[in-house]
Amino acid sequence: MILKITHFVLFVTISLITSCSKSPKKLSKIEGKQIPIESNYSEPDSINNYIKPYRNRINNVLDSTLAYATHKISKQDGTHNTSAGNLMADIIYLQANPIFKSRTKKNIDFVLLNHGGIRSIISKGPVTARTAYEVMPFENTVVVAELNGKSILDLIQYLINSKRAHPLSGAQIILDKNNQLKTLNIQGKPFNPNRTYFVATSNYLVNGGDNMGFFKDGISITETDYKIRNAIIDYFKKVDTLSPKVDNRYYKTK
Template identity: 60%
Template sequence: MGLKIKHFVIFITIISGGSCRHNSTHLSQITSSQTRIDSSLRASGAFDEFIAPYRSRLNEVLDSTLAYAPQTITKEDGQFNTSAGNLIADIIFSEANPIFKSRTGKDIDFVLLNHGGIRSIISKGNVSTRTAFEVMPFENSIVVVALDGHVISEMVDFLRDSGQAHPVSGIQIILNSDNILNSFMIQGKPLDLTRTYNVATSNYLVTGGDNMTFFKKAKSIMDTDYFIRNAIIDYFKKVDTLSTVVDDRFIKLH
């Protein structure tokens, strides 16, 4: 009897093994379909009802008034510096410097951003969190890089020849009528080629974005983990009225 059971177990094992070997699954065909997202799609009442409270709360937060703009602030109102560029660069300076100093014991020397990074005007009237998202929709963070004096000199040449009003704060560039550099000051002092300067910018530009390849020569890089947009929102919360003008931080003599 025991021998018969043993033979039966061996037989079942062989059959099972053979079955496993010959019944493997293979992908034989892939099919796909495309759903067009347009006006022909009907809204889901149940879904709209579900998200309505969240949408309402989000709009309430985005549209709550933080400050007031007495006039429209734009990046198109100056040739070498603009009201929007000056405001955003000054905001980065004021909001990021305390963070940088608390971590390093040093101050930011100046700020350089890119003209294209400002994506919207700030309209005259109430300024809200939504305004900050419109001006700066990107998830760019503030980065502070250490550049030596010779690299700063390259940067000035780039700004002179760029043909765009890239936002700056903490420096002054004056060009002669023939586009030759008349003077360049950092915090009211001439450039010292032997010094290292701490420059606040965005994580996009520090990789050479917008042709600012001189940032790749940084001696050190510190990411503050502070979004530019959040700095703008924090600044809006601190002030009652936004004050900014086209000034003499970057000009050309006639």
């Protein structure tokens, strides 16, 4: 009798397990509700006290003075090149070229960024790490594309057609009065259509961002893994004063 009861219990247990395995639980409904944040909402003291030391530390790091700007630096103060654009492009050349050279034994020939990538002015006065985050809030990195002569000319034509002061460093572009290319010098030497050039830009642009399709024809692409914002901060730490100006790196003759 005991043996029969034991067999019955085992049979029922196995049947239940088998039944459960064949009927998995499924999510039948999801409910949600909107919780408005009213004007009288305040942070709970427990949370605020917990994060306060971290917030204070971050603010101290971001707001420590790294350099000084002698005047307002803007991307709106020039037609073909601007003080902010020139500063940004020059920083990328100075900071990224040693990294690129150490990996490839080559030098960056020139830098091209995009006008829209500069998101803020740099006000006259103290310059901080927070300034760099305001100017470049994105996580873009410096990438170097090797372009042939045709792609370089496509790049120049893009600049002419866009009619925007895209940041440029290491090259000089002079247009005639009809907006046609008159002179192109790279690193102080006349453009040679039969050689390749190494152009530093951002990972966003090298993938065709801002309609810069000529980068997709690159012969080689080198990712430096160096964030543009970090390059800006590193540069701020190295210099005492920022005083970029509109110059003759890209202009139109009368």
